[in-house]
Amino acid sequence: MKKILILIVIIAVLGLVALAGTAGHQVTTTDAFCSSCHAYEKASWDHGVHHAVGCLDCHTGGFVRDKVQGARKMYLVFTGQIDPHHDRLASYPDKTMSNCMSCHMNDEIAQQRPVFMERHSLYLVAAENCIACHEGGHVQQIRDKRYLAVRETGD
Ligand code: HEC
Ligand code: HEC
Numbered sequence: 001m002k003k004i005l006i007l008i009v010i011i012a013v014l015g016l017v018a019l020a021g022t023a024g025h026q027v028t029t030t031d032a033f034c035s036s037c038h039a040y041e042k043a044s045w046d047h048g049v050h051h052a053v054g055c056l057d058c059h060t061g062g063f064v065r066d067k068v069q070g071a072r073k074m075y076l077v078f079t080g081q082i083d084p085h086h087d088r089l090a091s092y093p094d095k096t097m098s099n100c101m102s103c104h105m106n107d108e109i110a111q112q113r114p115v116f117m118e119r120h121s122l123y124l125v126a127a128e129n130c131i132a133c134h135e136g137g138h139v140q141q142i143r144d145k146r147y148l149a150v151r152e153t154g155d
C-alpha cells in the first residue's frame with residue numbers, strides 16, 4: 001500500500017516538474033503554496049518587516065535547485081518522514097544571504113550609503129551571516145512555536 005502511495009506521489013511530482021514554466025510552475029511559486037506546509041513561517045513572516053517580500057525572493061537557490069528540492073520535500077512529507085508543521089528543518093542561512101544582499105547591498109545602495117556598506121563589511125568579519133544579527137524574514141519567537149506543535153504525520 002505504502003509503495004503504491006509513494007509511486008503516485010513521485011508521478012505527481014514529476015508531473016509538476018514537467019509543467020514547469022506553465023501552470024504547475026505558477027502554482028508552486030506562490031506564497032500560499034509555501035504556506036500550506038509552512039504555517040508557522042507564514043505567521044512569523046506576516047508579523048515581520050518583510051511581509052511585502054515574497055517567500056521565494058529570499059528562499060531561492062535558482063530554478064533547478066528549487067524544483068529538485070521541492071520534489072524531495074513533497075516526497076518526505078507524503079511518506080510521513082517529516083512533518084513541516086512540527087519538525088526541525090534543515091537551515092541554510094548562507095544560501096539566503098546572497099538574496100538579502102541583492103536587495104540591501106546592491107550597487108545603487110553602495111553608492112548612496114558608503115558608510116552603511118563600510119560598517120557592514122566589518123560586521124561580516126565578526127559574524128558569519130545576516131541573521132546572526134537580524135531576524136531577516138521571520139519573527140524568530142513566532143517561528144519557533146512550531147516546535148511546540150503536535151506531530152501529525154508518520155505511522
Ligand atoms: C509539501 C510540503 C511543502 C511545501 C509545499 C513547501 N515546503 Fe518547504 N519544506 C518542506 C519540508 C519537508 C522541508 C524539510 C526538507 C529537508 O529536511 O531537507 C522544508 C524545508 C524548507 C526550508 C528550509 C531548508 C531550505 O531549503 O532552505 C525552506 C527555507 C523552505 N522549506 C521554504 C519553502 C518555500 C519558499 C516554499 C514555497 C515555494 C515551500 N518551502 C514549500 C515542506 C514543504
Ligand atoms: C526577508 C527574507 C525572508 C522572507 C521574505 C521569508 N523568509 Fe523564510 N527564512 C529566512 C531566513 C533568513 C531564514 C533562516 C535561514 C534559512 O533557513 O534559510 C528562514 C527560514 C525559513 C524556514 C526554515 C525554518 C527553520 O526551521 O529554520 C522556512 C521553512 C521558511 N523560512 C519558510 C518561509 C516561507 C513559507 C515564507 C513566506 C511565507 C518565508 N520563509 C519568507 C528569510 C526569509
Ligand code: HEC
Pocket residue numbers: 049050052053057058096097099100101103104130131134135136137
Ligand atoms: C526583495 C527585496 C528584499 C530582500 C530579498 C530582503 N529584504 Fe530586507 N527589506 C526589504 C524591504 C522592502 C524592507 C522594508 C523597507 C525598509 O525599511 O527599507 C526591508 C527591511 C529590512 C531591514 C530593516 C528593518 C527595520 O527595522 O528597519 C533589515 C535589517 C533587513 N531588511 C534585513 C534583511 C535580511 C537579513 C534579509 C535576508 C534574510 C533581507 N532583508 C532580505 C527588502 C528586502
Ligand code: HEC
Pocket residue numbers: 097100101104105116119120123124126127128129130131132133134
Ligand atoms: C554583526 C552584526 C550585523 C551583521 C552580521 C549584519 N548587520 Fe545589518 N545592521 C547591524 C546594525 C548594528 C545595524 C544598525 C547600524 C548600522 O547601520 O550600522 C544594521 C542595519 C542594517 C540595515 C538597516 C539600515 C538602515 O539604516 O536602514 C539593513 C537593511 C541591514 N543591516 C542589512 C544587513 C544584511 C543584508 C546583512 C547580511 C549581508 C547584515 N545586515 C549583517 C548589524 C549587523
